[in-house]
Amino acid sequence: MEEWIGGIWDRWITQTARRDHPEAAVHLKDIEKTIGVLFRALGGDAGLRVAAAADTTHGARRRLLERIAGVHERTAHAALDMETLRLPPRIAVFPAPTFNRDLYIWLAAVAGSAGPALAGKYAGEWIVRNQFAAWVTLQRYPGLMPRYRRLVDALLAERIAPEKLPEDEAAQERAVRQALVEPGTVTELPPLTRHKAKPLQPVPLWLYPAPPSVAAPRKKDPQPGEAEDNEQPKEQQAENKRYQANRDELPENESPMILMWRAESIFSWAEYLRVNRALDEDENPDAGRAAESLDQLTVADGEQRVASKVRFDLDLPSAAADDLLVGPGIPLPEWDWKRRVMKPDFCRLQTMVAREAEPQPLPERLRRHARKLKNQFAALAPVRRWQKAQPEGTEIDVDACVRIYADRLAGWHFSGAGAYLNHRPTERDLACLVLADLSLSTDAHANDEQRVIDVIRDSLMLFGEALSATGDQFGFYGFSSLKRNFVRFHEIKPFDRPLDAVARGRIAALKPGYYTRIGAAVRRSIQLLEMVPANRRLMIILSDGKPHDIDLYEGRYGIEDTRMALIEAREAGIKPFCVTIDREGAGYLPHLFGPAGYTIVRKPEDLPDRLPLLYAQLTGNA
Amino acid sequence: MTAQQNDLPFYEPAGNEIDLFEHAHRNHLPVLIKGPTGVGKTRFVAYMAAKLNLPLYTVACHDDLTAADLVGRHLIGDGATYWSDGPLTRAVREGGICYLDEVVEARKDTTVVIHPLADHRRVLPIDRTGEVLHAPDNFMLVVSYNPGYQNFLKGMKPSTRQRFLALRFDFPDAAREEAVLIGETGCDEMTAKRLVSIGRSLRALKDVDLEEVASTRLLVYAAILIRDGMDTVEACRASLVEALTDDLEVAAALDEVVLATFGR
Numbered sequence: 058m059e060e061w062i063g064g065i066w067d068r069w070i071t072q073t074a075r076r077d078h079p080e081a082a083v084h085l086k087d088i089e090k091t092i093g094v095l096f097r098a099l100g101g102d103a104g105l106r107v108a109a110a111a112d113t114t115h116g117a118r119r120r121l122l123e124r125i126a127g128v129h130e131r132t133a134h135a136a137l138d139m140e141t142l143r144l145p146p147r148i149a150v151f152p153a154p155t156f157n158r159d160l161y162i163w164l165a166a167v168a169g170s171a172g173p174a175l176a177g178k179y180a181g182e183w184i185v186r187n188q189f190a191a192w193v194t195l196q197r198y199p200g201l202m203p204r205y206r207r208l209v210d211a212l213l214a215e216r217i218a219p220e221k222l223p224e225d226e227a228a229q230e231r232a233v234r235q236a237l238v239e240p241g242t243v244t245e246l247p248p249l250t251r252h253k254a255k256p257l258q259p260v261p262l263w264l265y266p267a268p269p270s271v272a273a274p275r276k277k278d279p280q281p282g283e284a285e286d287n288e289q290p291k292e293q294q295a296e297n298k299r300y301q302a303n304r305d306e307l308p309e310n311e312s313p314m315i316l317m318w319r320a321e322s323i324f325s326w327a328e329y330l331r332v333n334r335a336l337d338e339d340e341n342p343d344a345g346r347a348a349e350s351l352d353q354l355t356v357a358d359g360e361q362r363v364a365s366k367v368r369f370d371l372d373l374p375s376a377a378a379d380d381l382l383v384g385p386g387i388p389l390p391e392w393d394w395k396r397r398v399m400k401p402d403f404c405r406l407q408t409m410v411a412r413e414a415e416p417q418p419l420p421e422r423l424r425r426h427a428r429k430l431k432n433q434f435a436a437l438a439p440v441r442r443w444q445k446a447q448p449e450g451t452e453i454d455v456d457a458c459v460r461i462y463a464d465r466l467a468g469w470h471f472s473g474a475g476a477y478l479n480h481r482p483t484e485r486d487l488a489c490l491v492l493a494d495l496s497l498s499t500d501a502h503a504n505d506e507q508r509v510i511d512v513i514r515d516s517l518m519l520f521g522e523a524l525s526a527t528g529d530q531f532g533f534y535g536f537s538s539l540k541r542n543f544v545r546f547h548e549i550k551p552f553d554r555p556l557d558a559v560a561r562g563r564i565a566a567l568k569p570g571y572y573t574r575i576g577a578a579v580r581r582s583i584q585l586l587e588m589v590p591a592n593r594r595l596m597i598i599l600s601d602g603k604p605h606d607i608d609l610y611e612g613r614y615g616i617e618d619t620r621m622a623l624i625e626a627r628e629a630g631i632k633p634f635c636v637t638i639d640r641e642g643a644g645y646l647p648h649l650f651g652p653a654g655y656t657i658v659r660k661p662e663d664l665p666d667r668l669p670l671l672y673a674q675l676t677g678n679a
Numbered sequence: 680m681t682a683q684q685n686d687l688p689f690y691e692p693a694g695n696e697i698d699l700f701e702h703a704h705r706n707h708l709p710v711l712i713k714g715p716t717g718v719g720k721t722r723f724v725a726y727m728a729a730k731l732n733l734p735l736y737t738v739a740c741h742d743d744l745t746a747a748d749l750v751g752r753h754l755i756g757d758g759a760t761y762w763s764d765g766p767l768t769r770a771v772r773e774g775g776i777c778y779l780d781e782v783v784e785a786r787k788d789t790t791v792v793i794h795p796l797a798d799h800r801r802v803l804p805i806d807r808t809g810e811v812l813h814a815p816d817n818f819m820l821v822v823s824y825n826p827g828y829q830n831f832l833k834g835m836k837p838s839t840r841q842r843f844l845a846l847r848f849d850f851p852d853a854a855r856e857e858a859v860l861i862g863e864t865g866c867d868e869m870t871a872k873r874l875v876s877i878g879r880s881l882r883a884l885k886d887v888d889l890e891e892v893a894s895t896r897l898l899v900y901a902a903i904l905i906r907d908g909m910d911t912v913e914a915c916r917a918s919l920v921e922a923l924t925d926d927l928e929v930a931a932a933l934d935e936v937v938l939a940t941f942g943r
């Protein structure tokens with residue numbers, strides 16, 4: 058009985074105390090794409106990805122009821138750094154969904170139009186920076202004004218009023234309110250004077266300092282207005298120092314506040330931040346860095362990976378157990394986006410073939426499907442078109458006949474033109490390379506019975522049957538990597554061999570492992586495609602599209618290298634196309650592949666069906 | 680097909696293109712204009728034709744267009760045949776500007792008739808009638824194409840390309856595009872500024888989220904609808920958003936760009 062009452066009480070108090078409005082919540086995943094496009098349209102950097110921000114403890118004052126119920130001690134802040142625009146995974150600040158949606162829109166607009174001004178992490182200037190950003194945004198997009206007003210009014214109603222706060226906290230709250238209502242009028246956040254004073258209540262309209270990229274999961278973010286403590290990890294201290302240095306480089310006597318109101322300096326100020334951030338260099342990835350990246354995998358970041366597995370797989374199999382290496386490694390360059398240079402011979406790619414791949418027939422369960430595909434693809438005639446004035450053909454070309462007749466009557470007899478319409482298939486002359494991601498992420502479960510790798514295997518088996526029916530030239534390759542010196546490139550079905558029992562055996566022997574250095578694999582694929590005599594070349598990449606390796610190849614670095622490799626492909630006349638089965642990566646796929654250069658297969662088990670279809674679409678008007 | 684003389688169509692220049700065109704005309708040199716869709720190529724040629732007081736013969740090229748379509752053909756009538764000039768021949772006979780729009784679309788054999796006209800010879804041989812026409816001083820050949828569409832099979836041969844003076848047209852800068860909108864539609868300055876700002880935001884999405892971006896032409900459409908009293912946001916949706924994408928989520932974002940500029 059007591060328990061029962063306790064349960065009811067608990068539910069009641071939690072619901073009553075909630076200051077957010079779950080029934081009106083808007084989720085990031087539902088408007089992620091729209092937010093991304095808007096961010097870019099208003100000036101945001103296309104190389105950034107939009108991701109969900111992790112919850113952090115804000116430590117701010119809560120209402121009595123909230124404290125009793127234990128709600129609202131954590132919140133997810135919006136933040137922007139050089140790689141990611143982080144937004145709360147869900148917004149339920151306001152009682153009306155349109156307001157919550159508008160808050161997402163506002164955050165994307167601020168990040169896009171005033172982003173560089175916000176990229177720094179100066180705790181003390183945070184309030185100035187955000188006013189500046191709001192001001193710039195409203196200047197550039199005056200249409201946002203009514204919405205901004207609505208949001209501010211609604212937000213003020215949701216916040217604890219200054220009258221109910223102790224003096225020092227009230228002063229801060231008043232400053233924030235004024236900064237929100239009239240951006241540009243508040244020069245600093247008044248300091249907290251009492252030892253036990255609580256930090257500011259979260260301000261959801263503002264962007265917060267980005268969390269350190271390698272955060273220990275439970276470490277609090279540096280809070281605005283909070284005294285800096287000295288127990289920060291070394292890395293973070295270094296970062297703070299860097300920002301300190303940046304500040305010293307600002308012209309003297311010009312506080313950001315002054316710069317702020319001189320319209321022409323807006324961009325120069327933004328430039329400061331950009332340039333200084335670019336100094337953030339780490340070109341010699343050491344063990345520490347790699348370990349940090351691993352830690353990052355354990356951070357709840359919306360990127361679900363199994364950290365323990367990753368660690369486990371770091372040990373290479375003994376040479377005797379690993380796949381056979383073919384030939385010496387192939388040196389390949391890599392793009393350093395910060396320095397904007399191509400680093401020659403930076404990677405070494407090793408071609409490999411499976412060691413224990415028994416030749417295999419097509420698995421029984423796929424046979425019916427394969428037969429169907431084969432028929433479809435054989436019937437999928439390359440585009441035909443009527444050619445006019447041909448010397449022979451199936452139909453009379455009336456126009457040409459009249460013309461010839463008229464020419465004759467006029468005494469002109471030399472017309473070499475034919476008088477027929479001919480329906481001829483145009484030649485395909487096409488080569489297609491399929492590059493499959495075999496990294497450890499393909500070990501994840503696609504559904505109850507299959508892992509992603511199983512789906513990839515089936516897809517390759519079936520796609521191979523379909524391709525054989527078209528007569529197009531094709532090759533299958535797979536890749537993974539373990540740092541830059543060991544990019545593993547698996548030869549599954551080279552262009553010059555048929556899809557036979559050996560190739561099927563290799564498909565069946567594919568196993569997941571290691572990481573995803575896409576750039577190097579794409580560069581090797583370009584070389585291979587260029588060796589095939591064909592008019593048109595297509596590269597289909599089966600991957601979650603997320604570049605990642607345990608040295609410096611991650612985040613923006615990996616994305617930009619991949620992008621550069623894809624540009625190289627296009628320059629070589631190759632059309633790259635990405636088929637991804639990961640929703641999470643979708644944010645930057647447009648940046649890498651362009652608007653019509655990728656597709657997302659939401660249900661992995663659809664891949665075997667989708668792939669041949671896609672190919673038909675891609676090559677249909679060859 | 681002949682542009683009206685006397686009243687000049689509205690054209691807002693980008694730089695020295697008017698001057699260059701006049702030099703070309705004076706010195707009997709052909710001109711090639713390249714640039715994305717809807718940035719004023721056709722308008723410029725119409726303007727120049729009127730300014731130089733020349734008739735304008737425009738041919739929109741397509742992949743079934745042959746040399747014979749340009750030159751002319753025999754027609755049958757009343758038991759006899761007679762020769763009918765094609766647009767190119769008429770321009771050469773009577774003088775004027777022959778404008779081949781989207782010239783890379785035309786069949787390859789058209790180059791046979793273009794080449795002798797576009798170099799110092801300035802002749803048009805008509806094999807069917809045995810004539811060789813010499814172009815008069817006021818004949819001018821102008822071609823245009825859009826490098827974006829060109830697929831790699833359909834490039835322009837260097838031997839054709841190198842017979843023309845080339846002019847590049849691009850999206851105008853903000854001030855000029857505003858002037859175009861105001862001059863073309865008579866909309867107010869604020870509307871023009873905002874439309875141009877939207878256009879520029881959308882152009883930032885090229886090749887990432889959009890395959891084609893907003894041309895000046897589309898902005899002109901939006902300005903026309905707004906001037907006609909249509910709700911600004913609705914006008915932009917019809918003329919810009921839906922014209923540029925079929926993807927619902929992208930369209931939602933473009934709508935937001937419009938809202939961020941015009942507001943509600």
Ligand SMILES: Nc1ncnc2c1ncn2[C@@H]1O[C@H](COP(=O)(O)OP(=O)(O)OP(=O)(O)O)[C@@H](O)[C@H]1O
Pocket residue numbers: 689690691692693714715716717718719720721722723825859863895896899
């Ligand atoms: N500089 C300009 N001056 C006046 N009007 C312009 C100018 N640029 C664009 N426009 C407007 O844009 C419209 C489209 O221009 P136009 O038809 O000349 O484009 P285009 O470059 O020929 O495009 P396409 O390659 O699609 O044929 C014009 O009707 C006009 O309203």
Ligand SMILES: [Mg+2]
Pocket residue numbers: 720721722780
């Ligand atoms: Mg035109």
